[in-house]
Amino acid sequence: MEAILDAATTCLARDPDASINDIAKAAGVGRVTLYGHFESRAVLVAAVVARAMAEAEASLRGVDLTGDPAAALVRLIDASWQTTLRYGALVVAAEKSMPVADMAAAHDEPRERVRGLLEHGRAEGRFRTDLPVSWLVTTLxxxxxxxxxxxxxxxxxxxxxxxxxxxxxxxxxxPPGEVVPDVDILRGVG
Structure with missing residues (x-):
């Protein structure tokens, strides 16, 4: 089963429309064997996404969210993007084949991390308070x-x-009326 998940991750990261045949071939198994483990392409994609999200969570837990909330947000975005980039077109494949509720559930932990950071930034006066935090999390x-x-x-x-x-x-x-911080300065490269 791990070989199938590995092959599916590789195939879907390159091509979000990779077929079951493509994935089975890359895994070195037949379609019947693949379907013996995963009843449909959507179930396979969901399993790949669940594994990718678990790996992403493990790496994102180490991001320093202390100090200036704007700089912490940039660090979190940089780390999140590296994870997103590693999985390439898997994001596109997941959006195409997974039910919206399942996609939302897969992102529960990252959303909570962002929610906490945004609430901290609001309390520090760095982030606007006139929009709901839930909207800001969804927007990110x-x-x-x-x-x-x-x-x-x-x-x-x-x-x-x-x-x-x-x-x-x-x-x-x-916040309205404030100067938007420069990303490069927050990264320490400007």
Missing amino acids: HTVTHAAATSVYDGELAPDEAARAIAATMLGLLT
Whole structure:
């Protein structure tokens, strides 16, 4: 079963439309064997996403969210993007084949991490308070997925995506009337 999950991860990261035949061939098994473990492509994609999310969570737990909330947000976005980039078009495959409720459930832990950071930033006066935190969390999630789709479609270079996500979110999160922080300065490169 691990060989099938590994092959599915590799295939779907390259091509979100990879077929069951492509995945079975890459895993060195037949379709019947693959279907013996996963009743449908959607179930297989869900299993790949669950494994990817668990691996992502393990790496994201180590991100330093202390100090300036805007700088912490940029660190979190940078780390999240590296994970998203590692799985390539898997994000696109998941959005195409998984039910919305399952996609939402797969993102529960990351959403809670972002929620905590946003609430801290609001308490520190760094992030706006006139929009619901739940909306801001959803917006970050949506912008990240949009960046993955843009990279897959060739509209955005992979090495520009994290900066684009961070700049978009800082523009949204900065309280009205305040100066939007520069992403590069927060990263320590400006």
